Amino acid sequence: MRYVMKQKLLSWGDDFHIRDADGNDAFFVDGKAFSLGDRLSFKDLAGAELAHIKQKVLSWRATYEIYRDDRLAATVRKRPFTFFKAKFDVGVPGPDDLTVEGDFLAHEYRFTRDGQPVATVPKQWFSWTATYGVDIADGEDDVVLLAAAVAIDMMCHADKD
Numbered sequence: 001m002r003y004v005m006k007q008k009l010l011s012w013g014d015d016f017h018i019r020d021a022d023g024n025d026a027f028f029v030d031g032k033a034f035s036l037g038d039r040l041s042f043k044d045l046a047g048a049e050l051a052h053i054k055q056k057v058l059s060w061r062a063t064y065e066i067y068r069d070d071r072l073a074a075t076v077r078k079r080p081f082t083f084f085k086a087k088f089d090v091g092v093p094g095p096d097d098l099t100v101e102g103d104f105l106a107h108e109y110r111f112t113r114d115g116q117p118v119a120t121v122p123k124q125w126f127s128w129t130a131t132y133g134v135d136i137a138d139g140e141d142d143v144v145l146l147a148a149a150v151a152i153d154m155m156c157h158a159d160k161d
Contacts, residue, residue: 001142004019005017016150026045027050027146029043029147041053051143053065085103088155117137119134132149
C-alpha cells in the first residue's frame with residue numbers, strides 16, 4: 001500500500017496527516033505538545049487511537065516505543081556510531097525484527113526483514129514541511145510501519161523545534 005505522510009506546519013506538537021495513494025485521508029498522528037519526551041497518538045479518521053508512540057527519555061540511545069492496545073508492538077532504536085547513513089533497529093515481538101537503513105543526507109529509508117524489503121520511505125523535497133511517500137508491502141502491519149517512520153523522523157529531526 002502506498003501512503004503520503006505530511007507533517008503539519010503550524011501545530012502544538014508534532015502532528016502528521018497520512019493519506020492513501022489516491023489522496024484520501026487515512027490516518028492522523030497527534031503529537032502531544034506538553035509532555036516529558038515525545039508522545040504521539042496514531043488515530044483513524046474517527047479519532048480512535050490505533051497506536052501510540054512514546055519516546056524513552058532515560059535511554060542511552062534514541063529509542064521510541066510503539067504500543068497497540070496497550071501492548072508493546074515495536075521498539076525503534078537508532079544505532080550509535082553510524083556516519084553519513086542513519087541506521088535503526090525495529091524490534092517486534094517474535095522473530096520478525098526489522099532493520100532500517102537510509103541515506104541521512106537524502107532522508108531516504110528502507111525497512112528490511114532478513115534482507116528483504118518491507119517498506120520504503122523516500123522524503124519528498126518539494127514541501128515546506130516533512131513529506132514522505134511510504135510504500136508498504138502487502139501483508140505487513142501498515143500502522144506499525146507508519147508509526148516507525150514517524151519515530152524515525154522524530155529522531156532524525158529532533159532539533160527542528
